[in-house]
Amino acid sequence: MDFRSENFDININLSLPSLLITNNMKKWLPRFSSTSTPLNETVNRSLDKQVKLAVTGLSRSGKTVFITSLVHQLLHGLGTTTHLPFFQIASSGRLRGTKAMPQPDMHIPSFLYDSAIEQLCGDPPTWPKPTNGISEIRLAIRYLSDNPFFKHLSPISTLYVDIIDYPGEWLLDLPLLELEYEQWSEQIARACEIEPRLSLSKEWRIFLNNLNLADEADETVMRQAANLYTDFLHQCKQHGLSLLQPGRFTMPGDDLKDAPLLKFCPLLEIPQIPQNTYNENSLFAEMKKRYNSYKEHLVKKFYEEHFSSFDRQIILADVLSAFNNGHATFVDMRDAINMVLKSFHYGKSGLFNKLFGGLKIDKMLFATTKADHVTPDQLPHLETFFQNMLATSHNNAIFEGVQTETLALAAVKCTQAAYTMFEGKKISCIKGVPLKSDKPVALFPGEVPPNVPMPEEWVKGRFHFVEFKPPRLANVHGGGLPHIRLDRALEFLLGDKF
Amino acid sequence: MDFRSENFDININLSLPSLLITNNMKKWLPRFSSTSTPLNETVNRSLDKQVKLAVTGLSRSGKTVFITSLVHQLLHGLGTTTHLPFFQIASSGRLRGTKAMPQPDMHIPSFLYDSAIEQLCGDPPTWPKPTNGISEIRLAIRYLSDNPFFKHLSPISTLYVDIIDYPGEWLLDLPLLELEYEQWSEQIARACEIEPRLSLSKEWRIFLNNLNLADEADETVMRQAANLYTDFLHQCKQHGLSLLQPGRFTMPGDDLKDAPLLKFCPLLEIPQIPQNTYNENSLFAEMKKRYNSYKEHLVKKFYEEHFSSFDRQIILADVLSAFNNGHATFVDMRDAINMVLKSFHYGKSGLFNKLFGGLKIDKMLFATTKADHVTPDQLPHLETFFQNMLATSHNNAIFEGVQTETLALAAVKCTQAAYTMFEGKKISCIKGVPLKSDKPVALFPGEVPPNVPMPEEWVKGRFHFVEFKPPRLANVHGGGLPHIRLDRALEFLLGDKF
Numbered sequence: 001m002d003f004r005s006e007n008f009d010i011n012i013n014l015s016l017p018s019l020l021i022t023n024n025m026k027k028w029l030p031r032f033s034s035t036s037t038p039l040n041e042t043v044n045r046s047l048d049k050q051v052k053l054a055v056t057g058l059s060r061s062g063k064t065v066f067i068t069s070l071v072h073q074l075l076h077g078l079g080t081t082t083h084l085p086f087f088q089i090a091s092s093g094r095l096r097g098t099k100a101m102p103q104p105d106m107h108i109p110s111f112l113y114d115s116a117i118e119q120l121c122g123d124p125p126t127w128p129k130p131t132n133g134i135s136e137i138r139l140a141i142r143y144l145s146d147n148p149f150f151k152h153l154s155p156i157s158t159l160y161v162d163i164i165d166y167p168g169e170w171l172l173d174l175p176l177l178e179l180e181y182e183q184w185s186e187q188i189a190r191a192c193e194i195e196p197r198l199s200l201s202k203e204w205r206i207f208l209n210n211l212n213l214a215d216e217a218d219e220t221v222m223r224q225a226a227n228l229y230t231d232f233l234h235q236c237k238q239h240g241l242s243l244l245q246p247g248r249f250t251m252p253g254d255d256l257k258d259a260p261l262l263k264f265c266p267l268l269e270i271p272q273i274p275q276n277t278y279n280e281n282s283l284f285a286e287m288k289k290r291y292n293s294y295k296e297h298l299v300k301k302f303y304e305e306h307f308s309s310f311d312r313q314i315i316l317a318d319v320l321s322a323f324n325n326g327h328a329t330f331v332d333m334r335d336a337i338n339m340v341l342k343s344f345h346y347g348k349s350g351l352f353n354k355l356f357g358g359l360k361i362d363k364m365l366f367a368t369t370k371a372d373h374v375t376p377d378q379l380p381h382l383e384t385f386f387q388n389m390l391a392t393s394h395n396n397a398i399f400e401g402v403q404t405e406t407l408a409l410a411a412v413k414c415t416q417a418a419y420t421m422f423e424g425k426k427i428s429c430i431k432g433v434p435l436k437s438d439k440p441v442a443l444f445p446g447e448v449p450p451n452v453p454m455p456e457e458w459v460k461g462r463f464h465f466v467e468f469k470p471p472r473l474a475n476v477h478g479g480g481l482p483h484i485r486l487d488r489a490l491e492f493l494l495g496d497k498f
Numbered sequence: 499m500d501f502r503s504e505n506f507d508i509n510i511n512l513s514l515p516s517l518l519i520t521n522n523m524k525k526w527l528p529r530f531s532s533t534s535t536p537l538n539e540t541v542n543r544s545l546d547k548q549v550k551l552a553v554t555g556l557s558r559s560g561k562t563v564f565i566t567s568l569v570h571q572l573l574h575g576l577g578t579t580t581h582l583p584f585f586q587i588a589s590s591g592r593l594r595g596t597k598a599m600p601q602p603d604m605h606i607p608s609f610l611y612d613s614a615i616e617q618l619c620g621d622p623p624t625w626p627k628p629t630n631g632i633s634e635i636r637l638a639i640r641y642l643s644d645n646p647f648f649k650h651l652s653p654i655s656t657l658y659v660d661i662i663d664y665p666g667e668w669l670l671d672l673p674l675l676e677l678e679y680e681q682w683s684e685q686i687a688r689a690c691e692i693e694p695r696l697s698l699s700k701e702w703r704i705f706l707n708n709l710n711l712a713d714e715a716d717e718t719v720m721r722q723a724a725n726l727y728t729d730f731l732h733q734c735k736q737h738g739l740s741l742l743q744p745g746r747f748t749m750p751g752d753d754l755k756d757a758p759l760l761k762f763c764p765l766l767e768i769p770q771i772p773q774n775t776y777n778e779n780s781l782f783a784e785m786k787k788r789y790n791s792y793k794e795h796l797v798k799k800f801y802e803e804h805f806s807s808f809d810r811q812i813i814l815a816d817v818l819s820a821f822n823n824g825h826a827t828f829v830d831m832r833d834a835i836n837m838v839l840k841s842f843h844y845g846k847s848g849l850f851n852k853l854f855g856g857l858k859i860d861k862m863l864f865a866t867t868k869a870d871h872v873t874p875d876q877l878p879h880l881e882t883f884f885q886n887m888l889a890t891s892h893n894n895a896i897f898e899g900v901q902t903e904t905l906a907l908a909a910v911k912c913t914q915a916a917y918t919m920f921e922g923k924k925i926s927c928i929k930g931v932p933l934k935s936d937k938p939v940a941l942f943p944g945e946v947p948p949n950v951p952m953p954e955e956w957v958k959g960r961f962h963f964v965e966f967k968p969p970r971l972a973n974v975h976g977g978g979l980p981h982i983r984l985d986r987a988l989e990f991l992l993g994d995k996f
Binding site: 100101102103105106107108109110112114132133135217219220222253254255256257258259260261263281286289290293294297 | 598599600601603604605606607608610612630631633715717718720751752754755756758759761779784787788791792795
């Protein structure tokens, strides 16, 4: 256990202000713990640890299912030593039990675990409804300490895990903080020059081309432009694209739906004449004003209020769906992840250090979900592919002090490995109930290329990974949900905290 | 015109920092204004005035219709000098035109005037959908100044009117700031001892009675209790009751719907044993914690961020619907209004002065809406009745420096005066299309008692004021919507600002 990373010394000092804590502590603290109960409790509490686990994902990556399964594993999957073999605290038998606790932040919506698990374990089971906005859940994990010193003082310790769920779209707003309205507009305009955005943006572009940016800003025109741009973003989402900026346009929430700071859009052509010849009431000036207001009120606020307190970050993506949707969708997903990583940039010149004085996050997990949609022998390929996809960022970004990991996992395993015959030979396949069917089928899901295929190799129909229904489970509280490699994720994210 | 109330001198000083503004101003400023255009513009802007008009109402008082009509009158009703006879700036012919402007607060949802007026003036016309939460719209009214000094300097001035719309329920949260959780619980418990709350609260009360408040707080139990209490509030609302606390429970908005600070409820019996014997994780402690968090995060925040900047306040109520619903509903409405007024309490000991360092509001209008649902000869009775209803507050509350006014008005007049025969004699009645009909009918709507009837006089069926459909209008932008006494409201609220 690394004391520095835990801030253990500091915790104790803060909790026991009246006691002089020195290196002599070992001599007298154990004696003390057996005689004075209330003070012992104080000591215990000071030894308890807390970790804030932030979970986000690109659209339709299965974030809600991931969190639901994570919570379920911790609540019900710790009973046997075999269900989570790579999660050492569980497999070593040192875990004593987990329970849900009232969350610390009253104004953050709760992650509705109960209703999610109800849907997932219903008869018939259904995928839980995706969450909107931010939500939170707190778990308390009680375990046997193996620290030679602390286990005398307090054999049972508690790790409080706060899981915070927020939309991937909010993460994609981060790069806006470094961009002026004009620069951002140019990025979007360039993206709209190629398919599929070229076709999807047509209506919005025609409307925009008919506007005179020097005209006085008219609320109706601003709203029409913003609504057409929002429609375009929704269509991009439908199309499987990941780069949807500004992120709040597609998920505004009741409180902001009709607010002016969501009623602007980028421009296709940035006026070349000096800005100050535009009247402060002009369409151009008002668009720019709202963009800046969006950054100030929404983007910065989220990072200041929430992001800066996260200890660990999980970013989920569904690479298989990108395969299905073709080369452009894949490139878009790759660019989205890399764009976020670039803003994180942990070095001294990084955005976070400049704006928020640095981040706490010391571990980052990138996971591609739905790994049960390929045959077990393809799993290493999927993982290699995902690693290659992120290679640019891994090499270029200076992740000073941040440990990163890539994984292919299934939060809830919906398929079983099976075999079928192909040209007289046994071939690996998977068996499960496809989303649009009622009967289980055994199918050969296709091969995952370990390297990114050339654009011309993404021929239509080459990739077609099928989505499945959740499995029917007889005794859901008897053990954790079936999964693939969720234990590795847990070990990476929490293992060092016990 | 009262210069002190306008802060005129201060405005000028702020806008022209490089000029020495003294009492000698009159001598040189007019000369100056004719030679230097940009500076003249700066001067003009410094002479423009701004007023923040806050509109709220008890549930179903017709707040959205009121604001829509108010905006429509200002945009289209100023062309003739006869449409708004009591609004002097209009009837004197000094108005030059009004237009909607981009609102100043980017993060507040816009009041969707366009879609409201579209519904109201559609064919068939429909009542606009009620608004949720807070919203805002800015109008700029250009008028001919009649101030002997300023009219030389700048003959056309602009008054910016920001109309801010927020739920009456939020206003009813104000008294919570003065109440501890235990005190508030007791108030609610007492209200639930009598009908109709006694019956409506049954399910929630049974659930609550089966809880042990010393038990450890369980999230599922907390949510069940809160949901049952929220259901009860919704039923109260259906029943026409006004006192619905906490106000956000019935209209939470997406962003807070599942947040813990909306997941508590009052208690029926406050534990008599000292609080500190309750564990900090107990159900009782957690309920109290959330109540305090609600006050801190929602109630205080609204008053700090918004309320403190309001200049004028309009409170709408629908007294006629209270007549229809019987004595208990009437009493509830009266108590709700008086409770709010008591918290306003403008004197030195008032809540606002204690918590927020005083309020800007200097005029308050109480209006009972839908005055077109009674015959014109009953209008004075309706107004007298409403005045009597508020008499307690008018007398007791120390409205230091705040001018109050009561009015009966119809934001959109749906009926015409007509006559019918009763026992051989002509009797006043009204003609309009009832909400549940397609044909216009002439009906005698019943008499309004000028004084509050005794409880036993509220016999079932004595009062039955019918709701009407909006009128069909041929040329909606040719003049303001038909109304009753909206011009008096405008004169009271804005008249002194021109």
